[in-house]
Amino acid sequence: MTRQESPLAIRRERPEDYGTILRLTYEAFLTLDYPGRRRLDEHYLIRLLRGAASVIPELCFVAERAGEIVGHILYTKSKIVRPDGSEIETLTFGPLSVWPKLQRQGIGAALVRHSLSEARALGYGAVLITGVPEYYPKLGFQRAREYGLSLADGFAGDAFMAYELRPGTLAPGGTLHFLTPEFEQAEQDDAGYAVFHEQFMREYRPGELTLRPLFEADVALVGRWLHTPHVAKWYQYPEHWLHELRERHGEFSFLTHFIAEYEGVPIGFCQYYDCWFSQQHEVWNDAWRVGERQGEVFSIDYLIGETAYLRRGFGRRMVALLLERLRERGAKTVVVQPESENTASNRSLAANGFQWNGEEYYLGF
Secondary structure (H helix, E strand, O other): OOOOOOOEEEEEOOHHHHHHHHHHHHHHHOOOOOOOOOOOOHHHHHHHHOOOOOEOHHHOEEEEEOOEEEEEEEEEEEEEEOOOOOEEEEEEEEEEEEOHHHOOOOHHHHHHHHHHHHHHHOOOOEEEEEOOOOOHHHHOOEEHHHHOEEEOOOOOOOOEEEEEOOOOOOOOOEEEEEOOOHHHHHHHOHHHHHHHHHHHHHHHOOOOEEEEEOOOOHHHHHHHHHOOHHHHOOOOOHHHHHHHHHOOOOOOOOEEEEEEEEOOEEEEEEEEEEHHHHOOOOOOOOHHHOOOOOOOEEEEEEEEOOHHHOOOOHHHHHHHHHHHHHHHHOOOEEEEOOOOOOHHHHHHHHHOOOEEOOOOEEEEO
């Protein structure tokens, strides 16, 4: 019986689970992106919540398969202030994490259902969350506004949801107040996050170059890199590049952007794209690839932004990581047209198996 086929067991979180939960949370949220997402900070939140007063240990659970932790849920205290000024105690959960390769197999749903049952048994009346609005209604959650509820800032959109453990608990509505200052700290403490993330990556991914999605907080960083002399020489019109990054969820959604990190330190930027889309884009008009079919021919761009990491082989490693992702996507061919004078880029391509055909660097899978 494989791990995927093994029975799922849910138990209370233990102190010795902390390191595994930290890694699990990082991996679970690594590829999550949406408009406005500043950065990947859920694992930092787990660190901040360790031993926090608002955490409810009786409602923090892990899911195991074949003796390995594959999921985690954590509960904290919150409260609703009713229109008459009275207050009621409520619960909030999150992060809810499932190992990426085991997502969409019911593990997260099992953790939510189990923890809701336990919360009801402990006498709590309601759970309020902000989360994926298409997912949680399947587990019985309703839009919080249907109960006359909003967040303290007035938000009552679809992502704000409620689950009554005891019918009538949420009447007559009011405003939800989180009692966990660590939520905001995880989102806003840039300096603390940077120190923690570098320590985390050095401990769990020592010596590795990794690619992660580009988030909102990275746009200014890439802008700084584009204006450094060693990058500006090859990347002209920086505002055009930054416009593409800002429109990555809209006009330029056919581009897949990454930030390259070495032991948690952002050192460069890269992207890949399907040439079928780019040849039809009025800004790009890549006439050199006209006629290609969708999903077959891709191109890449990449740069090392931090000067301390130049001439250390990171360009070659970045290209290799991009190629891994393109193989997973089923790409047939990758083509690149660097400047002929850009010898560092040309060497990185050649080291990864690209061949020069007189017009472009070419690699077939």
